[in-house]
Amino acid sequence: xxxxxRRQLHHAPLIDAAAGxxxxxxxxxxxxxxxxxxxxxRRVREGIGMLDSCFMPELLAEITLQPVxxxxxxxxxxxxxxxxxxxxxxxxxxIVPGRxxxxxxxxxxxxxxxxxxxLESPVPGLSEGIAGILAELREDQALIGFAGAxxxxxxxxxxxxxxxxxQRTKALMHTEPETWHALMESLVHTVVAFLRQQIEAGIDMxxxxxxxxxxxxxxxxxxxxxxxxxxxxxxxxxxxxxxIHFGVTTGELLGDMALAxxxxxxxxxxxPLDTAxxxxxxxxxxxxxxxxxxxxxxxAGPGVLREEIRRIKAEARRAVERxxxxxxIFNLGHGVLPDTPAExxxxxxxxxxxxx
Ligand code: 1CP
Numbered sequence: 001x002x003x004x005x006r007r008q009l010h011h012a013p014l015i016d017a018a019a020g021x022x023x024x025x026x027x028x029x030x031x032x033x034x035x036x037x038x039x040x041x042r043r044v045r046e047g048i049g050m051l052d053s054c055f056m057p058e059l060l061a062e063i064t065l066q067p068v069x070x071x072x073x074x075x076x077x078x079x080x081x082x083x084x085x086x087x088x089x090x091x092x093x094x095i096v097p098g099r100x101x102x103x104x105x106x107x108x109x110x111x112x113x114x115x116x117x118x119l120e121s122p123v124p125g126l127s128e129g130i131a132g133i134l135a136e137l138r139e140d141q142a143l144i145g146f147a148g149a150x151x152x153x154x155x156x157x158x159x160x161x162x163x164x165x166x167q168r169t170k171a172l173m174h175t176e177p178e179t180w181h182a183l184m185e186s187l188v189h190t191v192v193a194f195l196r197q198q199i200e201a202g203i204d205m206x207x208x209x210x211x212x213x214x215x216x217x218x219x220x221x222x223x224x225x226x227x228x229x230x231x232x233x234x235x236x237x238x239x240x241x242x243x244i245h246f247g248v249t250t251g252e253l254l255g256d257m258a259l260a261x262x263x264x265x266x267x268x269x270x271x272p273l274d275t276a277x278x279x280x281x282x283x284x285x286x287x288x289x290x291x292x293x294x295x296x297x298x299x300a301g302p303g304v305l306r307e308e309i310r311r312i313k314a315e316a317r318r319a320v321e322r323x324x325x326x327x328x329i330f331n332l333g334h335g336v337l338p339d340t341p342a343e344x345x346x347x348x349x350x351x352x353x354x355x356x
């Protein structure tokens with residue numbers, strides 16, 4: 001999409017906060033805001049496989065818009081999954097209910113990496129789905145596109161499914177660095193193709209999820225992961241849209257993740273935002289921050305919720321005043337837990353939007 005064809009947003013709080021301008025209100029969206037916490041999601045997904053739904057444009061647009069209508073969040077996050085570009089490229093992967101992505105054949109050798117298909121053509125249904133979402137969003141509401149970062153995708157491919165310790169992934173990077181680097185090269189290609197398609201279709205912002213990067217030491221991250229995430233951010237920079245980078249338990253990696261080149265760094269609930277900002281500003285240019293309410297606090301009732309939101313907003317304000325951060329996008333420290341009461345999410349959004 002040429003920049004003139006891109007939707008012009010007006011006073012979109014999310015875009016303003018990411019760009020270091022003062023937003024009209026504290027922008028908020030929640031990771032995993034679409035999905036199992038919503039009865040309307042469970043209804044439309046009935047009898048349809050998770051991965052199948054990601055290739056059905058009307059359904060993916062409807063699911064993306066459900067939390068925006070219900071909660072009054074400032075952004076929609078594209079309903080898809082980090083394994084969608086792999087599936088579209090021809091990798092045999094399924095999403096098993098209650099578990100997550102599972103590979104038919106794990107990728108563990110140089111020959112496996114050489115045989116791994118790359119995304120060479122558009123993901124079916126994706127561009128049409130994005131057009132359907134953009135047609136319904138207000139001009140102050142952003143659509144966030146996303147992809148999984150190469151390390152997190154590699155973990156699913158190598159382990160064969162969700163992993164607690166990522167042991168085969170780490171063993172491979174240390175024992176067969178050539179195989180590791182070839183796998184990262186292949187994944188950079190697929191991730192960039194997936195993001196470019198979303199950019200062409202008109203997303204307003206993007207997030208690169210390196211969800212499991214926090215399992216790495218800073219040394220491992222710098223040698224085996226950072227160069228590839230950095231390439232992805234630089235290859236999509238020409239789109240001119242804000243780029244967010246996020247992972248869980250990344251307190252020790254925040255500075256390095258900022259060096260990958262995003263405009264916004266997501267922080268989980270373990271590190272206060274002012275501390276996170278100091279770590280980032282020490283290593284790189286100051287970034288906008290995203291975060292960092294503990295998803296469990298959505299179970300704690302309105303009194304606790306209000307106090308936690310106040311604390312987080314104050315920590316973000318302090319970081320901006322000190323020149324360590326350029327702005328703040330409110331979010332959870334990780335995704336909405338599947339059994340979260342939908343009403344608690346609506347209530348949290350209202351509290352976040354309230355003036356303090
Ligand atoms: O049937 C279902 O409803 C399954 C649950 C589900 C959902 C709703 C999965 C399986 N994926 C999704 C959608 C999804 N996945 C979205 C869009 C919805 C939204 O955010 O509102 C996004 C952004 C993702 C991204 C994703 N998938 C990540 C990165 C974000 C994160 O939470 O860290 C990861 C790690 C995945 C893998 C994945 N897919 C599904 C599950 C249960 C998992 C995690 C499995 C594990 O613990 O390893």
